[in-house]
Amino acid sequence: xxxxKINTWVLRKLKQNDQSITGLKVxxxxxxxxxxxxxxxxxxxxGDCIAKNTQLxxxxxxxxxxxxxxxxxxxxxxxxxxxxxxxxxxxxxNIYFGQILINxxxxxxxxxxxxxxxxxxxxxxxxxxxxxxxxxxxxxCTAIGKVLKHPNCKLRDLVLSHCQLDDELLGIVCDAxxxxxxxxxxxLDDNKDxxxxxxxxxxxxxxxxxxxxxxxxxSFNKISRSCKGWQTLxxxxxxxxxxxxxxxxxxxxxxxxxxxxxxxxxxxLDMRDISCTPTGWRSFFNLLQTRKTxxxxxxxxxxxxxxxGVTALGNLLSNMGSLKTLTIHAMKQISSQGWQAFFTILQxxxxxxxxxxxxxxxxxxxGMQLLVRLVSRMSSLEFxxxxxxxxxxxxxxxxxxxxxxxxxxxxTKLHLYGNNINDDTVVAFTNALTHNKTLLERLxxxxxxxxxxxxxxxxxxxxxxxxxxCNKRSITxxxxxxxxxxxxxxxxxxxxxxxxxxxxxxxIASHLKLNENDDKVEVARQKILQTHFSSQDDTASMQELxxxxxxxxxxxxxxxxxxxxxxxxxxxxxxLSLMYNLMRKLPDLVDxxxxxxxxxxxxxxxxxxxxxxx
Numbered sequence: 001x002x003x004x005k006i007n008t009w010v011l012r013k014l015k016q017n018d019q020s021i022t023g024l025k026v027x028x029x030x031x032x033x034x035x036x037x038x039x040x041x042x043x044x045x046x047g048d049c050i051a052k053n054t055q056l057x058x059x060x061x062x063x064x065x066x067x068x069x070x071x072x073x074x075x076x077x078x079x080x081x082x083x084x085x086x087x088x089x090x091x092x093x094n095i096y097f098g099q100i101l102i103n104x105x106x107x108x109x110x111x112x113x114x115x116x117x118x119x120x121x122x123x124x125x126x127x128x129x130x131x132x133x134x135x136x137x138x139x140x141c142t143a144i145g146k147v148l149k150h151p152n153c154k155l156r157d158l159v160l161s162h163c164q165l166d167d168e169l170l171g172i173v174c175d176a177x178x179x180x181x182x183x184x185x186x187x188l189d190d191n192k193d194x195x196x197x198x199x200x201x202x203x204x205x206x207x208x209x210x211x212x213x214x215x216x217x218x219s220f221n222k223i224s225r226s227c228k229g230w231q232t233l234x235x236x237x238x239x240x241x242x243x244x245x246x247x248x249x250x251x252x253x254x255x256x257x258x259x260x261x262x263x264x265x266x267x268x269l270d271m272r273d274i275s276c277t278p279t280g281w282r283s284f285f286n287l288l289q290t291r292k293t294x295x296x297x298x299x300x301x302x303x304x305x306x307x308x309g310v311t312a313l314g315n316l317l318s319n320m321g322s323l324k325t326l327t328i329h330a331m332k333q334i335s336s337q338g339w340q341a342f343f344t345i346l347q348x349x350x351x352x353x354x355x356x357x358x359x360x361x362x363x364x365x366x367g368m369q370l371l372v373r374l375v376s377r378m379s380s381l382e383f384x385x386x387x388x389x390x391x392x393x394x395x396x397x398x399x400x401x402x403x404x405x406x407x408x409x410x411x412t413k414l415h416l417y418g419n420n421i422n423d424d425t426v427v428a429f430t431n432a433l434t435h436n437k438t439l440l441e442r443l444x445x446x447x448x449x450x451x452x453x454x455x456x457x458x459x460x461x462x463x464x465x466x467x468x469x470c471n472k473r474s475i476t477x478x479x480x481x482x483x484x485x486x487x488x489x490x491x492x493x494x495x496x497x498x499x500x501x502x503x504x505x506x507x508i509a510s511h512l513k514l515n516e517n518d519d520k521v522e523v524a525r526q527k528i529l530q531t532h533f534s535s536q537d538d539t540a541s542m543q544e545l546x547x548x549x550x551x552x553x554x555x556x557x558x559x560x561x562x563x564x565x566x567x568x569x570x571x572x573x574x575x576l577s578l579m580y581n582l583m584r585k586l587p588d589l590v591d592x593x594x595x596x597x598x599x600x601x602x603x604x605x606x607x608x609x610x611x612x613x614x
Contacts, residue, residue: 254280
C-alpha cells in the first residue's frame with residue numbers, strides 16, 4: 001500500500017474515532033516514498049480528527065527543526081494548526097518528540113501551549129539517534145518550565161534525554177521542579193555538558209519536602225569520581241525513597257556505591273559499567289543483603305566484580321525472592337570457574353526470574369550444565385539470553401534439549417545468537433521443542449559460527465527448523481506444527497530476514513510471516529493449503545479428500561472455502577481452487593444417493609484431520 005492510501009486510511013480512522021487507533025506517529029518532513037501524513041492533511045479543515053478524538057493516547061512526532069522552517073510561513077502555519085489540535089485534545093497522555101530544535105518564540109509557544117493539558121501525563125524529549133540531538137535552548141526549557149508550573153499540570157513523567165542540557169538549562173527546568181509534588185519520573189541521561197554545579201541543583205530538587213520523584217535516570221553522563229556535585233547528589237539520593245535508579249556509564253567510587261545501598265526502597269537498579277572495584281562490589285552486595293533490599297530488576301553488566309564479588313552476588317540473590325529481571329552480561333574478569341561457583345550457590349534457591357540475560361560471558365560446558373539445572377526449576381522464566389557464549393561447545397549446548405523437555409520450560413524468547421552451535425545441536429533441540437507445548441516466539445539462532453569463524457549451522461540444521469515451523473510429512477503433522485515462532489534473528493524489529501544470508505530454506509521466512517497472525521487455526525489452514533494443495537501435482541493429498549465419508553464432506557468443504565481475512569500477514573491463498581478440483585474428481589457429490597464406503601481406519605483418520613482444523 002502506497003503512502004497516499006495509508007494517509008487516507010489513517011485520516012478516515014481518526015475521523016471515525018476508531019478505538020483501534022490509540023497511537024499516532026507524525027513526521028513533519030516528506031520521506032523518499034511520498035508525502036508524509038502531516039503534509040497530507042489540511043489541519044484547519046480536518047484538525048478535529050485529532051482535537052475531538054477520544055481514543056488517542058500516544059502521539060509520536062518526528063523531526064521538528066524549527067530553525068530550518070523559520071522562514072517558511074506555510075510550514076509554520078501548518079505547525080500552528082496541528083499543535084492547536086493537539087492542545088485541544090483531551091485524551092492524549094503521552095507526547096514523544098523524536099527530534100526537536102527550539103530557539104525562537106514560535107517554537108517555545110508550541111510547547112507552552114501544552115500548559116494545563118487535561119490528560120497529558122508524560123512529556124518525552126528523547127532522541128535515540130546520537131548524531132541528531134535535541135536542542136531545546138533556553139526558550140524551550142522555559143516553555144517546559146511553564147508547563148510544569150501550571151496549576152492544572154498533570155505531568156508525572158518528564159524525559160529530557162540527549163537534549164544538550166548544560167548547567168544553565170538544567171537550572172531553568174529544576175526551578176520549575178522545585179517543590180513539584182506531581183512528577184514521579186525524571187530522565188536526565190546523556191547530557192554530558194552538566195557539571196558539578198548542575199548536579200547540585202538536582203540535589204536541591206530532591207531535598208525539597210514536596211519532592212515525590214521515585215524514578216531517576218542519570219546514565220551516560222560520564223561523570224568522574226572527583227565531581228563534588230555528583231557526590232552530593234548521590235548522597236541525597238541515598239536519603240530518599242527512590243524506587244528506580246539508573247547510573248550506568250558513570251564513574252562511581254566504592255564509597256558512593258556504599259551510599260546507594262542505603263536506599264532500602266529500591267526495586268530497580270541499573271549500574272552498568274560504573275568503574276567500581278571488586279572490593280567495593282563485595283561490600284555493596286553484602287550491605288544489600290544485610291538491609292534485606294528486595295530488588296525486582298537488577299543490571300550490573302560490564303563491571304569488574306571479581307571472584308569475591310561474584311560469590312557475594314550469589315549469596316545476595318539466593319536470599320532475594322523478589323527479583324524478576326537479572327542482567328549480568330559481558331562481565332569482565334569472571335572466569336569459567338567463577339561462573340560455576342556462582343551457579344552452584346544458586347542451586348538450592350527458589351528464584352522465580354522472568355528474564356535472565358547472561359550473554360557474552362565466560363561460561364563453559366560445566367557451567368552450562370549447572371545453569372540448565374538452575375533454570376529448569378523456574379516455571380516463571382520467559383526470556384533467556386545466552387548469546388555469544390563462546391566457551392560452550394556443541395556438546396555443551398545439548399543440555400538445552402533437556403531443558404526444553406522440562407515441565408517448567410515456559411520461555412517465549414531464547415537468544416542463542418553467535419554461538420558454536422552445529423546441526424546436531426539444532427536437530428536435537430528442535431526435536432525436543434516439537435513435543436513441548438510452550439509458546440516460544442523468538443528463537444535467535446543466526447550468526448552461529450565454529451572455532452574457525454565458519455557458519456556452523458548448515459542446510460541440515462535449517463531444514464530441522466523448517467520442519468518445526470511447518471512439518472510437511474502429512475496434513476496432520478502440518479496442522480500440529482509450531483505456529484507461534486516469529487523470529488530466528490537477534491533483532492526483534494525485523495521479523496523477515498534475508499534467507500540467503502544465513503543459507504535458510506526460502507519457505508522459513510514465509511512461514512514465520514504467517515505465524516505473525518493471531519488466528520492460529522487459520523495459520524494452520526494456510527500452511528496446509530500452501531504445503532499440500534498448491535502444487536500442480538497434488539494427487540496424493542487429493543486422494544485423502546476423496547476418502548472422506550460423505551457426511552463429513554460439508555465440514556471439509558466449509559473448511560476449504562472459508563472467507564479471507566481483511567488484515568493478514570504473509571501470503572494467503574484461497575481454498576476455492578481446491579474445492580473446484582474436488583468437485584471435478586468427485587461429481588457424485590451432488591447425488592445424495594451415491595454413498596461410498598471406505599475402510600474404517602482411513603475414515604477415522606481423515607475425519608479427525610478435518611474436524612480438528614474446522
